[in-house]
Amino acid sequence: MLLALILVTPALAGLAFALPSGKDRAWLLPLGGALNLFLALAAIFFDAAPAAEGWLALDPLGKLFLGFGAVLFALLSIYAPAYLHLRAERPNRVMVACLLVFPGITNAVLLSHHLGLMWVALEASTLATAPMIYFNRNARSLEAVWKYLLIGSVGIALALLGSLFLAYAELHENLVASLRLEDLERIAPSLSRPWLRTAFVLTFIGYGTKMGLAPMHTWKPDAYGEAPGLVGALLAGSMTSCAFLAVLRFFHLCVAAGEAAFARELMVGFGLLSMGVAAAFMVKQHDYKRLLAYSSVEHMGILVLGMGLGGNATFGSLLHLLNNGMTKGVLFLSAANIHRAYATKSVEETRGALRLVPWSASLFLLGFIAITGSPPFGPFVSEFTILEVAVREGRYVVTALFLTFLLIIFVGMSSTVLSVVQGKPPAHLERPHRQESFLLLAPIVIFLACSLGLGLYLPPPLEALLREAAGVGVP
Amino acid sequence: MGFASTLLVIVLLLNFFMLGASRVRAVINGSAMQGVVLGLLAVSVHAHLDLEIVLIALVAGLVKGLLIPRMLMKAMRGGAIRREVEPLVGFMPSLLLCAVTTGGALVFSSTLPLAPQHAGSLLVPTSLATVLAGFLLLITRRKAITQVVGYLVLENGIYVMGLMLLEAMPFLVEVGVLLDLFVAIFVMGIIINHINREFSSLDTSRLTALREE
Incomplete structure (x- = not known):
């Protein structure tokens, strides 16, 4: 199977x-x-x-x-x-x-x-996605794919070095050298600490590069900006989640080894940094596809931040993974529909999308409302769960920064999104008929329904699975 | 251990050589030399030789020392480039940086305890220093080919670390490393060809359309 x-x-x-x-x-x-x-x-x-x-x-x-x-x-x-x-x-x-x-x-x-097999598969995913980014075959997508490959490969290489360090942490203590997760978790408490810590830092940076955490995120705006929207949604939803899982595997080893505090601080720090960097670049962003890329940097930051805070925030973080993926599906696909109608990603030349492509523009607007954490959409619930833990644990600096960044991002993103959907479309553009066919809209509507549904009602089996995966009971 | 240490010092010196060389051909040759030395290293660090280790040494030497450098040379001739003109960081400063990172690697690796069978070995500092040298090459050079060599040097550093684990780790993972490296470089090679055609040059400083204004 x-x-x-x-x-x-x-x-x-x-x-x-x-x-x-x-x-x-x-x-x-x-x-x-x-x-x-x-x-x-x-x-x-x-x-x-x-x-x-x-x-x-x-x-x-x-x-x-x-x-x-x-x-x-x-x-x-x-x-x-x-x-x-x-x-x-x-x-x-x-x-x-x-x-x-x-x-x-x-x-x-x-x-x-097996951490070696996981690494090989992640590297393979980098290689398999590169041709998709280069689908348009122009100078810009070539530049994007070059950066993507080079930065991604360096990240993956660092993750390999980290995996080797982990293997040495076993070897040094004369333990059986195995990279199978079950073996590792059993012997974790007796692993050599300096090697384990270095291994975690290296793999976190390495797989964090694949996730697109700041400051290793520089491939993301280019790749998401130049790739077809379909590929952007796939990268932002699926590939980053794979890298996130890889980070989690190593994080769980640190927890099992009693090095949780060290790993958590690192994750909280990088989480906040990613949110901050994303906020800085999302204000006055002129390219709405790059805007989505920075939004992805932000949400990857929220994911590791939630994991770093621990407790119920772990549950929030995993729920946020689902919410973010579904909402990114709405945003990338609707942005792609708008992009095709205007043939430009520049905000200056994209006006009045609500009149030109009403369906896609409405979905884009709703997706924006969802991703910025407005109720009743899913991202609101998961972000609130994470925030609640930060407040309850007395992490006031984290709380303040988290809220400030969310606010800046909301304001920055809204000015770009609103100027795309509102106003009058340029005179030379006619309303295209084939651009908004049923099959180009139905998946977006389903994505949005998922994002909304996760915010309104979490089915008990899904909640049980989330709690089991997060390792937390009902609060 | 004497012979192995000599080889490791050669690996370190080659890092400096590549960072100081202005001709692209010299940089590629440096990486080819490093590949051959790494092949020899795999044989020399292990006291008892078996077929598996000899095989890995042979494959590493061939891929890193012959196959990839030849591919890069071909790409270089196709792109008609000879020199790394105006690197982002000059040759002298990058040599100095390399000295600093090598020193840092030596200091940091002294905090990592070694298993008895590796006591006194230079493998860990060489590995870290080579990874950092590759990283330097990657971020301070403009030519796509030199950047690929940087990635190659970075992988060489990781390979040195892998040598410490060759007896303990399954053959599959080691071969996976080499295979992966080869495929990554191969894909980069294809893209280099595309860059060449699109821009009639292999200078990545032309790849500047995508940035924040």
Whole structure:
């Protein structure tokens, strides 16, 4: 079962590569999305047994991330054929193949209980996403993909060094050298402390680069700005969550080893720094796709901040992962629809989207309201949970900074978003008819419904899974 | 340990050589030399040789010392570039920086306790110093090829660390490292070709369209 999760969609990618017709090929994507979702749900509900000698296993944390990734990919795969049809002038062989390989690779990251295998899969995800960013084949996307590859590879290399340091922490104490999670958690208390700490710092920086935490976030605005919106949503939702899980694996080892305090402070610090940097760049941002990239930097900061605070904030952080992913789906896809109608990402030339593309613009506006933490949407609930813990634990500096950054981001983001949707569209643009077809809007509406639904009502099985994954009971 | 230490010192000296060289060809040759030395190192740090270690040494030497440098040389000829003109940080300052980071690596690694079988070994400081040298090369140079060499040097540093774990870690992970490195460089090579065609140059300082105004 677990092996199938890794192998099925790449097999479809092979088929996509062989198919001669671009139009038929694009319809393999919803098929892959549905198959992947079906397999993921089956694995979650039937508690799939470990595979490959225990290298692959499904724990509560893995279940949460696996289900989330599968839903996200399934929704994006509905959007993809309609999008690729609009961009029929571009060959889509590589794009479709990479998109189909992607869920297989990310599933490998989420399922692997061996840190070496997890690392290989994360590196593979970097390589598989690079051609997608370069889909438009112009000078700007080339620049973006170069930065993405170079910075991402350096991050991944540091994470490898960290993993080796961890292995040495075992070797030094004459323990059995194994990078399997179960073994590591058992022997964690007797690991060599200086090596473990260095290992955590290196992997946190390394995988943090893949998450896009400041100050290692510099690839993000370029990559998200130049990649198609579909790819942006996939990177911001799915790939960053894989890197987050990798950070969590190492964090849990630190906790098991009794080094939690050290790791937590590091995470709170980087979380706040990311929020601050994002806030600084989101004010007066002229490019609405780059704006979304900085918003992603902000929310990755919130995720590690919640983890760093611990207790119930851990639950808030995992819930925020889902909320952020769903809301980013709304924002990236609707921004992509607006972008196509105007053929520019510059705020100065994009006015009156509500008149030109009313559906997409309304969804974009609602997505903005959701992502900035306004009730009743999901991100409000999860951010509030994290904030509550910060207040209750007397972390007043953290609370004050958290609220200040959220406020600056709300103001900065609203000025850009409002000037895009309001006003009069430029005279030379006519209202396009094909741009707002059903398949280009339905996934966005579902994303928004998820974001709203998570804010209004958390189904008990999902809440139980979140609590189990966070390792906290009902408060 | 004597021979291994000599090799490690050569690795450190090559870091300085690459950071001080202005000709791209010399930088690539430096990385090729380093690759060969690393292959020898894998054999020399292990007291009892078995087939696995010899094989890893051979593959590392071939990929790092021959395959990748040849690919980079080809890309360089295609891009018709010879020199790293105007690096972001000059050659003398980057040498000084390299001296500082190497010193820092020595100091920091003295705080990390070593297992008895590695006592007195230079592997950890060399590894950290090489990682930092690669990082310096990466951030201070403008040419795409020199940046790739920087990444290669960074990976070399990690490989040195991996040597300490060769007996303890499964073969699979070690081969994964090499494979991954090769694929990453291969993909970067493809992009270099695209940069070349798009901008008629391999100067990443032309890649400046994307930034905050």
